[in-house]
Amino acid sequence: MPHTTSAARPETTVETACPLDCPDSCSLSVGVRDGRIVRIDASPRRAVTDGYICAKVRRFADRVYGTARLRHPSVRIGPKGAGLFRQADWDEALDTIAARLDEARSRLGGEAILPFCYGGSNGLVSQGTTDARLFRALGASRLARTVCAAPATAALAAMYGRMQSVAYEDFRHARLIVIWGANPSVAGVHLVPRVRDAQKQGATLVVVDPRLTPLARQADLHLPVKPGTDVAVALAVHRTLFEQGGADTAFLSAHTRGAERLRARAEPWTVERAAAVAGIPADRLSRFARLYADLSPAVIRCGWGVERNRNGGSAVLAILALPAVAGKFGVRGGGFTMSDSGAWTFERGWVGTEEPATRIINMNQLGRALTELDRPPVAVLFVYNCNPVATMPNQNLVLRGLQREDLFTVVMDQVLTDTAQFADVVLPATTFLEGYDIARAYGPAALQLIKPVIDAEGAARSNADVFGDLASRLGLTGPGVPADDLDTLCRVVDTMPERVRRDLWESGLALPDSGAAPVQFKDVSPRTSDGRIDLFPEALEAASPAGLYAFQPEEEDLRYPLTLISPASGRTISSTLGELPRPQVALLMHPDDARQRGLEEGDRIRVFNELGEVRCGVIVAPTTRPGTVVLPKGLWRSATLNGSTANALVPDRLELLAGGACFNDARVEVERVSH
Ligand SMILES: Nc1nc2c(c(=O)[nH]1)N[C@H]1C(S)=C(S)[C@@H](COP(=O)(O)OP(=O)(O)OC[C@H]3O[C@@H](n4cnc5c(=O)[nH]c(N)nc54)[C@H](O)[C@@H]3O)O[C@H]1N2
Ligand SMILES: Nc1nc2c(c(=O)[nH]1)N[C@H]1C(S)=C(S)[C@@H](COP(=O)(O)OP(=O)(O)OC[C@H]3O[C@@H](n4cnc5c(=O)[nH]c(N)nc54)[C@H](O)[C@@H]3O)O[C@H]1N2
Ligand SMILES: [Mo]
DSSP, rough: OOGGGGGSSSSEEEEEEEESSTTOOEEEEEEEEETTEEEEOOOOOOOTTTTOOOOHTTTHHHHSSTBBBBSSOOOEESTTTTTEEEEEHHHHHHHHHHHHHHHHHHOGGGGGGEEEESSSSOOSSEEEEEEEHHHHHTOOOOOEEEEEHHHHHHHHHHHSSSOOOOGGGGGOOSSSEEEOOOOTTTTSSSGHHHHHHHHTTTTTEEEEEOOHHHHTTSSSSSEEOTTTTHHHHHHHHHHHHHHOOOOOHHHHHHEOOOHHHHHHHTOOOOOHHHHHHHSSOOHHHHHHHHHHHHOOOOEEEEETTTTTTTTHHHHHHHHHHHHTTTTTTTTTTTTOOOOOTTTOSOOOOOOOOOOOEEEEEEEEGGGHHHHHOOOSSEEEEESSSSSSHOOOOOOOHHHHHTOOOOEEEEEEEEETTTTGOOOOOEEEBBBBTTOOOEEEEEESSSSSEEEOOOOOOOOOOOOHHHHHHHHHHOOOOOOOOSSSSSHHHHHHTTSSSHHHHHHHHSSSEOOOTSSSSBTTTTBOOOOSSTTTSSSSSSSHHHOOOOOOOOOOOOEEEEEEEEEEEEEOOSBHHHTBBBSSOOOEEEEEOOOOHHHTTTOOOOEEEEEOOOEEEEEEEEEEEETTTEEEEOTTOOOOGGGGGSSSSSSGSOOOOOOOOOTOOOOTTEEEEEEEEEO
C-alpha cells in the first residue's frame, strides 16, 4: 500500500486582497499548507474580480519564495552598484541608518534626506503612515509623487472633484464604448469581458491608441494616433459637437461652468487640422465625432497612456470634458471611467503630525536631484515601495547619481532590485501575503482588508514596523505611535467613518455610500466647490506654463525621427515581478520603419538617442503605427543585452499641467548591430 502520511495535512484557505498597482484590486483566496502558499486564486468576495485573477498574481509565490527574495538586512562591502553585500542583523542595519540620518540632519539639515517611494504597495498601511511621520519629524525633503497619475488626477480633481467613475459592470449597458489610451487586456483585465459582452449586445467600440491593442483589433473604429496628440483629437470632437448641434446646451448651463472658454480653445481644431496633427485619416476622426454625438449611453474609459507626454494633462481634461459637452451623464452606462482612488469621503489614513514646508523634489527628476542639487545636496536617499532604476526617466542619470560615493542609500524591498544593487544598506520587506494592509482600489471603488497568509520569510519586516522602529532609535517617538502593521492598520481604520469601519472588520470589504456601480449625475455628482463640472479650472490654468487644453508639438529632430513608447506588459506590474525569467526582449516596430532601415525580425538592434541606448531584438509587425516603436515598461536591466531599458531613452522633461512623467515622449533612432 502507498504511504500517504506526509500529504495528509489539510489545506487552509485565507481570504485576502491584492494591493498591487492595478485598477482591479482583486479579492483573493489563498491556499496554505504547512505554512506555505500552495495556491493563489480569485475569491468571490468582490464582484469585480468575477472569479478569476491575472497570471502574474497566480504565480506570486515564485516571488515570495524566489532566489531574488531578500530575507535578511545586508550591508554593502563592494564598490557602489557591484551588488556585493554581507548579511547583517536588524540592530546593526537600523542603528547604521539612524546614525546616518542623524548625521545628515545635523550637518546639512533635514532636507538633505530624500524619502523615495511610489507604487510598490498601494496599501493604506504600508505607505503614508509611520514612514511619513518619521520623515516629517526629520524635516526631510518632500517628494512630488508624479511618476504616474499626477496629470490625470489633477484634471479629474479640478473638473469633477474626483466624482466616482462608471463601474466595469455597467459597461454592458453602453451602446458606445471608447477605450482611450488604456490597454485593459493587460493592465486591468476585468474590464475586457464586460466590453466584449456589450459588443455582443450591439455596442460600438472605439479605441484610441497608437498600437493595435487586443481591443483595437476587436473595435469598430481604431484611431492610431501619434503619441501626445490626444488633446487635438478630443478638441476636434468638441468643436464638432458645438458646431453641429451635438452639444447639450441645457446640461452645460445647468451643471457646468467654463463651457464658453472650452469652446474657444476647441475652435481652432477642425477635424482636418487635428487629424493631420494626430496622423490619422480625417474621415475616421469625423466618424468618431458622429458616433459620439449620436450614440447613448456612451462611456469613455480614459487610461494613463494618454498622460505620459508633455500634453498629457490637457489631453485628460479634453477627454473628460466630452461627456459633459455631449450630455452623456444620468443614464446607466453613460459617462466616464478614470481613477476612483480619490472618490472616497474619508481622509487618508494616519500620520499623526503636520507636514513641514520643506523643499519638494519631483520624483521624475531623481537623476537631477542626486547630481545637481546643493544647499543641501541629497546626502541620504531612502527608497521603499519603489524601484527607480527601473521605473524613473533618464536611467543613466539616475545611475550616475546612485554611484556618488558621498550618497548614503537605503533600499527596503522584497527582492534585490536593480536599485537595491546600489544600496549601502538593504532591508528586507514583507509581501502583502505576510502582513496587514488595506487595499484601496483605483478602478471601481472599494477598500479591502489584507491579512497575513503566512509568516514572514526570513527576517523580513513590514514598512510600518521598520519606520516605527527607526523613529524610536532616533528618539522621535511621540505618544500614540503605532508599533507594527496591525497597530497601524487599526489606526488607519479608526479614521474612517463608522459604517466603512464595520464593513471592513466584518466582511473585509467596504464600498462607498453610493455603492459599487453608481450612475454619474444620479447617484454621484461633482464634488467641486459649487457642485458644477468645471470645464475651465482657472487654478490649473494659472499653474500651467502652457495653459489649459494646450497642444505643444514635439520638437523636430531629424536625428531621432521615431517616438518610443513603453506601456504596461502582461509579465510585470511596473517593475514588480521583473526578477522572474522572461523571453528575450524585443522592440516592436512597424514594417515600413523596418524596411526603411533594412531591418528584419530577429536582428539585433540598438535603439538610441542622446540620453542612452538599448540593445535588444526586434519584432516587425503592423501592430504599432508607423513612426512609433514600443518597448515594455518595467524591465529589469538584465532583460536587455546592454543593461539599459526604455527609461535610458526617456527624457526627464515634465508634463505641462502637473509635472507628470513623459515616458511616451521619447525620440529615438534604431539601427542594426552585429553583436
Ligand atoms: N499587467 C500590468 N498591469 C498593470 C501595470 C503593469 O505594468 N502591468 N501597471 C499598472 C499601472 S502602474 C498603471 S498606471 C496602469 C496603466 O494602465 P494603462 O492605462 O493601460 O496605461 P499604459 O499601459 O501606460 O498605456 C495604455 C495604452 O496607451 C497607449 N498610448 C501610449 N501613448 C499614448 C498616447 O499618447 N495617446 C493614446 N491615446 N494612447 C497612448 C499605449 O499604446 C497603451 O496601449 O496599469 C496598471 N496595471
Ligand atoms: N518607461 C516607463 N517607465 C514607467 C512607466 C511607463 O509607462 N514607462 N510607468 C510608470 C508608472 S505608471 C508607475 S506607477 C511607476 C511605478 O514605479 P515603482 O513605484 O518603482 O513601482 P514598481 O516597479 O512596482 O516597484 C515597486 C517596488 O516596491 C516593492 N514593494 C512592494 N511592496 C512593498 C512593501 O510593502 N514594502 C517595501 N519596502 N517595498 C515594497 C516591490 O518589490 C518593488 O520592487 O513606474 C513608472 N515607470
Ligand atoms: Mo502607474
